[in-house]
Amino acid sequence: MGALTRAVRNLSRRKMRALLVIIALGFSLAIMVSIPAGIIANQAAAQSMTTDFNSTMTTMQEQINKTATLIECQTSGQGMFPGGSSGFPFEGSRQQQTYVNEFVANGIRTISGVKDVVEFLTASSTETTSETISGPGGRDFTISRPVYTITGVTLNSSFIDDYSILPTNITAGRNLREGDSGVVLLSLNLTAYFGVGVGGKVEIYGKSFKVVGVYDASGQGLMETRSAYMNITDAQTATGLTGNLTRLDVYADDVSDVDSITTAIGAAYTSLQVTTYKDRLSQLDNMQTMYNQTLTNAQATLSQTDTVATQEIMIAVVATSLIVLFVMLYTVRERTKEIGTLKAIGFSNWNIMSQFMLEGMLLSLVAGVVGIAIGTVGAPLLSGILLPQISPFGSRGNSQFRLGTANAGNFGSFGVLGASTVTVTPSLQTMMIAIGAAVLLGALGSLYPAWRASRTRPAEAMRYE
């Protein structure tokens, strides 16, 4: 039976006290475990955010380059949430939808330099549904939106092949093709809403359509999630908007023709909002500015995090040492007579000192294990409370940092940033360091009480009651 056994027995002697001390120490150590994990998660989140931004920017730049000859012509009221490019998609209000006649398309086709004109009709159901979406700062928003939005497209095989006019991420069935009529391509959300699959029938605007395919709209923007694609003629018939259009994609023969075509369209058809690659590049610049600001904020937060973390870890270190110090001082005082007895039967100062130091270290070791357990489970919460937030978009809750989704504003078919998620879990290395730190702080905290115990004069200790 050695000093270690005695230390273990002493710890288990006063179970409630030991438990309370271990929990107190455990929380202190959990902070030490959680904060580095939070910092690492913050750095990973910032890195991930940068990667996402860069990737999105590259993709969008490529798309703009590819569609340099595209001139988008839209009627007013396009889109459900016409928010500004600097804002979130929930801003703004719904505008009265206007339409242009198919004759406009025919007129545009006669403009010199125009290669193709693709006609679209977009219409939303009058029936609405409530939906909860994540917004800035982790807050959830409940919005009211149409149950479905249909998009009628000119199903010309060369258009389908050459231009991105239909969704590409087909998860079941097939995509639409030239000659399709009375059929529909549904987003996944809508199949769930209608409760149908490929081959099933859905009723849209009172007309029955057969579902030929399903596509996954995630990451494509809010509008796409409850969309259905069909032949433009079917869409016009179903909505009673025969001959009407909401959007025209005008393709020029060459980039050099874009300006002249844009001028001609603008002059002839004032009701159309015309957007060219130059506008899209300008919007891209705006986005770049916004993202740069976001990244700057994130960097500032990271550097602030380091300072706060250092202070908090120092407080935790001091708190741990003080807890051990006071507990061990109390223990030494309480066991003065025992110290006297041990000295009387031949224990040296070193024997006594090592006994109490071992007890302090053992207490801290157990607390370290408890601290790691608390830290592992509570790291997201603790680091969320103790460290500054990384992103103006982001929030931290449950077990993850959510950086949220930065919306591309009025970018239409251009992509949105994917949500980046980083889990806050203390690494094995952090855990090992925490255990080492716990034992070290235990030794440090118990050093003075153990020294005091060892210096106790046996005759005085024996008199102590």
Place this chain on the structure above:
Amino acid sequence: MSEVILKAEGLSKIYTLNKRKIPALSSVNLQVNKGEFVAIMGPSGSGKTTLLNVLGCLDKPTSGKMILDEVDVAKLPDKQLCNIRRNKIGFIFQTFNLLPYLSAAENVELPMECTRKSKTERREKARKLLELVGLGGREEHRPQRLSAGEQQRVAIARALANDPAIILADEPTGNLDTKNKYEIVRLLANLNINRGTTIIMVTHDSQVASHTERMLLLQDGRITKEKQGLHLVRKKLMCPHCGSKIQPEDERCPNCRKRL
């Protein structure tokens, strides 16, 4: 001539309290021979415990000489005093001072922990000592499961662990009822007779003291009186009452039936 195991010459101990000097021991001269069973008696505050602490190297005398087993321990540094306490002295306390979180055997093993004995040797010796004090089979019992008398027996076994030259007992019967009191005194007396253990016992109980060989009366820090106890005749296997032959383990004289 008997071998002297402990000799104190002019032993003084003065405590200082608020700059006032309080003499606890004044020029105590004492000689204890090997194998003796000595009682130190005296009223409260007479300096009994102080004397025992000084004799047991728990405290240092202010002046004087103290030779224990041919070594002058009065001026030894703390580290060496610790070795003396470990190897040459066994302590028995009024309140037993057993560690409550250790078993009887573990308590007895405790003084041996700082020696070179192996774990097996320690355990075996503890078992034998517990058997010697009549607690065979109670090795794993913790103090709270033992009676006061049994706890004092464990403390006696612990005091014997390192085969000390002398055992110092501070009021060993002070916390015991009459039955246990005599059992403990008899146990100490038998250890003295059978093993030749030198024992110095502090007590204020004259009946307990009468079972020793020599009684010293301490008053105001000085030894003022000395007289013989019953133990000497018992040691010679004679009934102190009628002089007939007795055995060490006898509780009563087989002839006169008087309590030994």
